[in-house]
Amino acid sequence: MAIMAARADAPHGTAPAPFLAGFADTPPDLPGAGRPWVEALRAQGLETFARLGVPTRKVEAWKYTDLRRLSKLSLAPAPVLTDGVPAGLDTLLAATGESHRVVFVNGWLRPDLSRLGGLPAGVRLGGLAALIEADDPLVAERLGRAVPEASDAEPRPFLALNAALMQDGYVLALDAGAVVDRPIHVVFWTEPGGVPAACFPRHLLVAGANSRATVVEHHGGADDTPCLTVAAYEAAVDPGAKLRHYRLQREGAQAVHLSHVLASVAADAAYESFVLTLGGALTRNEGAAILAGRNADLHLNGAYMVAGDAVVDNTTVIDHAEPDGRSREVFRGVLDDKARGVFQGRIQVRRGAQRTDGYQLSQAMLLSPGAEADNKPELEIFADDVKCSHGATAGEIDHDALFYLRSRGIAEDVARALLIEAFIAETIDEIADEPVREQFLGAVRAWLIAHGERIPT
Amino acid sequence: MLHIKDLHVTVEDREILKGLSLDIGPGEVHAIMGPNGSGKSTLSHVLAGREGYRITAGEVVFRDRPMLDLEPEERANLGLFLAFQYPVEIAGVTMNTFLRTAVNALRKHRGEPELDPLQFVKLLRSKTKALGISDEMLKRPVNVGFSGGEKKRNEVLQMALLEPALAVLDETDSGLDIDALKIVADGVNALRGPDRSVLVITHYQRLLNYIVPDHVHVLAGGRIVRSGGQELAHELEAKGYADIIAAAA
Numbered sequence: 001m002a003i004m005a006a007r008a009d010a011p012h013g014t015a016p017a018p019f020l021a022g023f024a025d026t027p028p029d030l031p032g033a034g035r036p037w038v039e040a041l042r043a044q045g046l047e048t049f050a051r052l053g054v055p056t057r058k059v060e061a062w063k064y065t066d067l068r069r070l071s072k073l074s075l076a077p078a079p080v081l082t083d084g085v086p087a088g089l090d091t092l093l094a095a096t097g098e099s100h101r102v103v104f105v106n107g108w109l110r111p112d113l114s115r116l117g118g119l120p121a122g123v124r125l126g127g128l129a130a131l132i133e134a135d136d137p138l139v140a141e142r143l144g145r146a147v148p149e150a151s152d153a154e155p156r157p158f159l160a161l162n163a164a165l166m167q168d169g170y171v172l173a174l175d176a177g178a179v180v181d182r183p184i185h186v187v188f189w190t191e192p193g194g195v196p197a198a199c200f201p202r203h204l205l206v207a208g209a210n211s212r213a214t215v216v217e218h219h220g221g222a223d224d225t226p227c228l229t230v231a232a233y234e235a236a237v238d239p240g241a242k243l244r245h246y247r248l249q250r251e252g253a254q255a256v257h258l259s260h261v262l263a264s265v266a267a268d269a270a271y272e273s274f275v276l277t278l279g280g281a282l283t284r285n286e287g288a289a290i291l292a293g294r295n296a297d298l299h300l301n302g303a304y305m306v307a308g309d310a311v312v313d314n315t316t317v318i319d320h321a322e323p324d325g326r327s328r329e330v331f332r333g334v335l336d337d338k339a340r341g342v343f344q345g346r347i348q349v350r351r352g353a354q355r356t357d358g359y360q361l362s363q364a365m366l367l368s369p370g371a372e373a374d375n376k377p378e379l380e381i382f383a384d385d386v387k388c389s390h391g392a393t394a395g396e397i398d399h400d401a402l403f404y405l406r407s408r409g410i411a412e413d414v415a416r417a418l419l420i421e422a423f424i425a426e427t428i429d430e431i432a433d434e435p436v437r438e439q440f441l442g443a444v445r446a447w448l449i450a451h452g453e454r455i456p457t
Numbered sequence: 458m459l460h461i462k463d464l465h466v467t468v469e470d471r472e473i474l475k476g477l478s479l480d481i482g483p484g485e486v487h488a489i490m491g492p493n494g495s496g497k498s499t500l501s502h503v504l505a506g507r508e509g510y511r512i513t514a515g516e517v518v519f520r521d522r523p524m525l526d527l528e529p530e531e532r533a534n535l536g537l538f539l540a541f542q543y544p545v546e547i548a549g550v551t552m553n554t555f556l557r558t559a560v561n562a563l564r565k566h567r568g569e570p571e572l573d574p575l576q577f578v579k580l581l582r583s584k585t586k587a588l589g590i591s592d593e594m595l596k597r598p599v600n601v602g603f604s605g606g607e608k609k610r611n612e613v614l615q616m617a618l619l620e621p622a623l624a625v626l627d628e629t630d631s632g633l634d635i636d637a638l639k640i641v642a643d644g645v646n647a648l649r650g651p652d653r654s655v656l657v658i659t660h661y662q663r664l665l666n667y668i669v670p671d672h673v674h675v676l677a678g679g680r681i682v683r684s685g686g687q688e689l690a691h692e693l694e695a696k697g698y699a700d701i702i703a704a705a706a
Contacts, residue, residue, distance in 0.1 A: 399508075404545040407505050408559035408615060409533035409566065418558065422549025423599075456558045 006185040014186065015316045016159070017054055018196065019228075022076035029080075030093060030167055031129035038132055041144045043164025052157035057347035061154065064342040065284055065313045070256060071225055074093045078106035078190060078197035086111070088190040095439065096185035100125065102170045102430040103187045105231070106111075107199030109168050112125060113187075123213070125184060128202055130170040137376030138173055143204055146234035147262040147290070153315060156286065159260045162232040169231075173204075174211035174241070183214040183244075189223035190255065205233065207241040207269075214244040214433055226281075228256045233273060235263040239293060242270045246436050248443055250281035253308075260286045267293025267322070274431050276440050277304035278447045284342075287316040291325035298326070302354040303427040304333040305420075305447050312378035313342035320353040320383075329360045334369035334420055336451070343392070346378040353383050360390035365397060365423050410456075419455035421445065458483050458654045459623055462517035466496075466503055473499045475679035476515070481623070481654050482566060485686045488657040488665055491676035492698040496565060497658045498542060499628040500676070505539040506532050513675035534566040538620030540612040540629050547599040552611070555599045556581065560618050584617045588644055604635035613644035624648065642667030662694040677702045 010065050032038025054071065055062040085093070086105070091417040093103070093113065103113035103127060109127035116125055126136075131139045144163060190199065207213060221227055229251075237243045257280050265271045278282050289298050294318055304312040318327045331342040343362040366375030375392035397419055405415035424444050448455055459481040466474040473496045481487050489566065493648045501508050506529035519525045520535060525603050527535070547555065560580070561571040572580065581595065588610045600608050609629055616624055624645065630638055645668050647653060657668055665673070665687065673689040677698070682705035683689065693701055 146604065158502070258547070353568075396605045398545075398547075400545045403505075403507055403529060404541065404547065405559075406529040406617065407507075407533055407539055408555075409530050409562040410558055411530050412528065414558065414562070415530075418550055419547070422547065426549040456554075456561075 016341030028077035031132040049162035075198040078199040124173040145185035146236040165200040169201040169203040176208040180213040190227040192225040196226040205235040210240040217247040223253040226254040231259040233246040237269040247275040255280040263289040265296040270297035272299040275302040284313040285381040291321040314346040336367040338370040342374040344376040348380040351382040356386040358388040364394040488628040488670040538621030542628040544608040605632035
């Protein structure tokens with residue numbers, strides 16, 4: 001197919017990523033073959049990826065996160081599983097209740113497990129691959145271009161690789177004024193089936209003027225085999241619209257998850273993102289959001305709890321381009337054993353973005369001397385009338401608080417669990433949607449119990 | 458109730474307590490008064506089992522049980538309660554969760570069934586009113602955003618819920634106005650009984666007008682230099698520490 005031919009002709013004459021050698025042997029059947037608008041996106045992605053290459057730690061943006069564990073792998077396209085429910089996926093499905101639901105296994109839509117019907121007028125929810133094949137006008141117009149302002153700000157090799165190999169994903173399109181009351185649940189499961197694999201989901205969210213929706217994603221996968229997910233989201237939030245976008249990442253033990261959220265928030269619009277990472281071997285969530293209209297509101301929050309030698313990296317750029325914007329960014333993590341947390345957060349305030357109100361906080365709790373947290377906040381302010389604050393801390397559990405609880409008869413391990421839970425729960429409180437808040441808190445407690453902590457009943 | 462014999466304690470290689478001895482019988486209220494740096498807070502911390510203190514000699518027996526090898530939570534379960542001079546703020550843990558966890562830990566230790574949230578709220582309500590603690594306060598994180606008076610009242614609330622055999626009040630009067638002082642003292646006095654003892658550690662005599670001690674001790678230079686009845690507190694208030702300590706030396 002075209003994409004593979006292009007690969008062979010890549011500028012350096014080598015496959016752009018050695019770990020994807022399996023893709024050359026058995027090319028996946030990607031959507032859009034023969035469609036110039038799709039092939040152009042793929043060719044451009046491939047060209048960019050070939051130019052940038054797999055970043056090493058010498059690349060500033062990857063200073064704290066080492067991808068060497070990726071280079072040891074040889075990955076095949078994740079198999080297409082059209083039926084059956086892998087063990088573990090059933091639990092994720094149960095978490096979606098009776099709500100609207102889109103389910104992906106190995107990056108491909110599973111219509112049989114999804115519930116796409118019953119949406120209000122003016123709301124479209126579907127799989128990207130099918131819409132590409134149908135030359136859907138909205139997808140043809142917006143894919144790869146939904147967030148033009150942010151797309152070229154930072155070299156993002158894996159965003160480019162996603163464009164080159166994008167397979168399927170969800171498309172949520174809200175007409176102006178459309179409102180979805182119930183949350184839309186999206187479930188992702190990876191099941192490599194014994195052969196190390198990769199998948200490249202691509203998602204498009206377009207919230208028309210004054211529309212409203214809540215998306216809750218549940219990510220999980222098998223523990224037995226390495227699986228790379230390179231995901232990309234484009235979220236365009238038009239004037240006056242409100243989009244809530246929550247992600248719960250409980251990936252398999254050997255999963256490498258590299259996600260990119262590009263968001264554009266128009267005048268008087270609000271975009272709220274929260275990503276909770278409770279699993280996976282290596283997770284990097286890149287976020288780039290532009291407050292592209294006056295009085296835009298952005299929440300870019302997250303929390304993570306990991307152990308072993310897991311790495312969680314949240315790297316974000318918030319671009320205040322217009323006046324009167326508000327951005328709030330809170331990330332907190334709990335790191336045990338030799339786990340590592342990375343937070344890189346840049347806030348830029350352009351010259352005209354007066355009366356910007358920006359707040360950023362990144363905190364890590366280290367449960368073991370081998371754990372490590374790296375924080376890199378950056379403020380670039382070119383306007384003179386702004387309010388921007390940021391803070392970053394990393395430290396052990398609060399010994400004074402621990403002693404206080406124990407002095408009231410609470411056993412040390414219970415007191416410890418209480419404090420860890422409280423640390424993360426405070427961040428979960430940032431989630432505006434109450435049922436989601438409860439669900440995420442439940443996931444935090446489940447993580448603590450699985451981790452051997454004694455949660456008080 | 459509590460027997461402290463020849464207690465020596467060092468902090469970072471500096472000896473703070475230098476042979477302190479004290480006996481508190483059941484139902485008795487003792488006050489330890491002393492100037493800044495005399496070792497008052499060290500004593501309260503060592504009794505509660507805080508880390509960072511090295512006990513180089515002496516013994517502490519609480520309810521016939523050598524106590525120094527016990528964990529803080531074991532001491533609490535045995536009936537020891539320390540009202541902190543500086544109650545700790547715990548973000549993210551609500552008062553309700555904290556208090557219920559503490560009460561249930563104690564009930565479990567005693568072999569009593571744990572209280573469910575409803576049963577607990579009933580118990581809690583029976584204690585909060587007299588202390589002027591609102592329902593709104595109980596929804597807040599422990600001590601976060603509390604005024605000085607609210608923090609001290611919260612300490613007394615915990616004491617009322619845990620019903621300790623020995624309450625140690627560490628400078629509980631500091632930072633309190635007279636109204637708050639009365640509320641706190643009433644709370645402590647309500648707990649007094651033939652089987653409960655109180656140790657009041659304070660710099661000033663003021664609190665002792667409201668919690669009237671049976672015995673008053675002067676702590677200076679890491680040991681008790683003089684003991685007497687309530688009149689000793691008044692003498693201290695009138696003459697100051699310097700004279701009393703000089704006379705005792």
